[in-house]
Amino acid sequence: MKIDFAPWHVPLNRRLQTAVTLVWVFSFLALAPLCIFLFLYLLFTRYWLISVLYAIWWFTDYDTPWRGGRRVPFLCDLKLWDHMRDYFPVKLVKTADLDPKHNYVMGFHPHGVLVAGAFTNFCVYTTGFRQLFPGLTSYMLMLPLWFRAPFFRDYIMCGGLIPSDKESASYPLQVCRSGKAVVIAVGGAPEALDAHPGTFNVLLAKKKGFIKMAMEHGAHLVPVFSFGENEVFDQVDNPRGTWLRWTQERLQGIMGISLPLFHARGIFQYSFGLMPYRKPIHTVVGRPIPVQKNPRPTSEELDALHQHYMDELSNLFEKHKTDYGVDKNVHLNFV
Template identity: 65%
Template sequence: MKIEFAPRSIPLRRRLQTAAVLQWVFSFLALAQCCIAIFIGLLFTRFWLVSALYAAWWAWDVDTPSRSGRRVHWIRNSVVWRYMRDYFPITLVKTAELDPAKNYVSGFHPHGVLAAGAFLNFCTEASGFSKLFPGMSPYMMMLHLWFRIPFFRDYLMTGGFVSSDKEAAAHVLKKPGGGNMLIIAVGGAQEALDARPGAFTLLLANRKGFVRLAIEHGAPLVPVFSFGENELFDQVENPKGSWLRWTQERLQKIMKISLPLFHARGVFQYSFGLLPYRRPIYTVVGKPIQVEKKHNPSQEDVDELHSIYMEELCKLFEEHKLKYNVPEDKHLSFI
């Protein structure tokens, strides 16, 4: 394989963009493990008290990820995220107003390999969420597993991540006066196994929990489609029935996280590595679907609203796909 090296004359601005994305990829792939190692390692040094005090703090603070977390605005507004935005670049597109007097449930599609669009648009201010949707606060749900990791849990909460459990969802959606937006990557870790360029298949047909949640709280549903999300990485072929897919699915059931074998480019060369390609992402926020509140919705209620949601998501995709370089003959499909 011929390796294509990056030229030496790359402007500093682009080097900083690459560095910003490099630290983001590192935080997804290795930061949690590093935090565990530091926490345990300190116990065997003269700095053992740091881990001991943190453990006491952790025990006192254990419920915070289920109670709207603890965002830190200066971290959400960091210049690092603006460099990351410009690397692709990533753009947040508004198609309708959101009433800050209401709380919303938003489905994010597709998950992609690392959910770059979801992270940058809703867990940072790099793409201007607060300016596009004044009065709204986004909360991105993430597997509770990650909030069991010392230090890493605190880092996650600074961006607005909350635990993916009913208690966390209820805490966000019950806020009196509204102004909260709960974002759920509906396809989750399992959908990431099918994230590759040109893929438009969503794991949604039987994912209805977010719809029931919206009905129980009377929260309007907001479909979000991130054009370009699946274009960032190539993935080793893993068709249904293959040994690799079988292994990935078994590990996903055990660990609750998926292990897609992805690759793209490197830091100093463009031929291989774990950095995403420089390809644009346009995250389009659709118009709200009004929801009638029911404390104990029937399955028929859930199925009906779920069908409406899929129709609106398809409309959103069809209305915008040509603007964002999706071929006319491409359509969404659901499994």
């Protein structure tokens, strides 16, 4: 295989973009296991007190992720995140106002491999979420497993990430009656296995938990579609019914995380590696769907609102797809 190396004279700004994006990829793929190893390793060295003191802190602070987390605005506002935004680049597109007098449940689609668009738009402050939607604070959901990793849990909480179970997701909506936006990658880890370039499979047909949560708390629903999310990585073919897909789904059921076999480009060459491609991501925020508070919705009420949400997401996709390079004959496939 011929390797396509990057030219020597790459502008400094592009090198910085690659460096920051590399840190982000490393954080998602390897930082949690490294933190666990470091915590255990230090216990058997002269620095054992660091792990012991952290364990005490961890015990006293254990519930924080499930109580709204601990975002650090200073870190979210660092200019280095501008380099990651510009690497792809990522753009947040507003189609309607979101009144800060309400709370919102924002459904993010599709998940993609590493939810690059969701992180860049809703965790750090580089694409203008606070300016486009003044008065709103976003909380991005992440698998609870990652909040059980020492050190790593504190790192991800800095960006406003909270666990994706019902208790944690509901907390901001319970404590505050307005100004909170809980962002859910609805398809979750299973949808990452369908994240192939040129595909628009959305795992939503049977996903009703976030709809019920919105009804229970009277939070308005907002569909969000991220054009280009599936384009930044290639993935080994794994159609449903193949042995590879069967293995991935079984591992996902056991471990709680999916293991897509993805690849893209490298750091100093463009032929292979785990760095995402430089392809644009446009995250389009749709108009809100008003939701009346209903602590005990019936199945019929839940199904009706779920269908309404799918219709709004489909309309959002259809209205904007040709603006972002999607063929007019392509439609969303609800799985």
